[in-house]
Amino acid sequence: MNSIKLFCPATVANICCGFDVLGLCLSTIGDEMIIHKTQEKGVRITKITGDDLPFETERNVAGVAALALLKEIKTDFGFDIEIHKKIKAGSGIGSSAASASGAVFGINELLGKPFSRKELVQFAMKGEALASGSEHADNVAPALLGGFTLVRGYNPLDVIRIESPSELYATVIHPQIELKTSEMRVVLKPEISLKSAISQWGNLGGLIAGLYTEDYDLIQRSLHDEIIEPLRSPFIPNFDLIKKAALENGALGCGISGSGPSIFTLNKGIETAKNVAFVMNELFYKTDIPFEIHVSKIDPQGIQIINQEN
Ligand code: HSE
Secondary structure, eight states, rough: OEEEEHHHHHHHSTTTTTTTEEEEEEEEEEEEEEEESSSSOEEEEEEEEOOOOOGGGGHHHHHHHHHHHHHHOOOSEEEEEEEEEOOOTTTSSSHHHHHHHHHHHHHHHHOOOSSSSSHHHHHHHHHHHHSSSSSTTTTTHHHHHHHHHEEEEETTTEEEOOOTTTHHHEEEEEEEEOHHHHHHHSSSSSSHHHHHHHHHHHHHHHHHHHHHHHHHHHHHHHHHOOOSHHHHHSTTTTTHHHHHHHHTTTTTTEOOOSSOOEEEEEEESHHHHHHHHHHHHHHHHHHHSOEEEEEEOOSSSSEEEEEOOO
């Protein structure tokens, strides 16, 4: 195989109570990437559409992730990467993760799959580090594995994939302002109180149990974040208004997607998810901030191959 075209999905990280450890994969929005095997060794970013991103391999998240993989495996050839962005940078739905994951997934396929999807997470994280200053895996893991993913530990990396309950749908509103993850990490406090920690790990355990048992009431009771949300939500226009309206209209829970500005809800059933989207639309329409809304099932697959050529 000499070239491969991929769909690289958007993701929601944190999911209220799982800061830096929990993520989920969306199915209705994602980038496309095309990766070609070349005679010339090394990695080149040859084409970028849809966003203004660096072409220098070492300054591009896809390039950095690809180089991390190629450090582990010697090849006599190289790779050209085309990136066609649909997920805007600084949107909070895993733009850098889609690029980093796509690069390592595509190269791995062209190499004959020496690594499993799970093993690719460690390389994709290097791209995330370039984008945000921290090697978090809560976007790259669901982009690569699909479903929900839990990072049980970072050292050593221990990622667990969790199947989504069948009736769970996400609604995500993306107000089109850019919030850089690196800047949204600076607003966080390095220490938390024992009281907050107890409530957060109670909710995280509850959410995981709710996902495994398809207990939507338990999922609803668990979707809270009293540590990160109060510090970041003031940077997101209309966050409180949207959250209140979403919960009043049937969402199981609502929170900041990743480091924002996107806001996500989880909903039981597509009708509720669409209804929440309608309400979000009504509210945001009155502002002068452009926005997009996505209603999506939780994608079980992660990155998908669109086609491949010899
Ligand atoms: N867990 C990361 C953060 C996700 O919230 O900073 C960034 O998309």
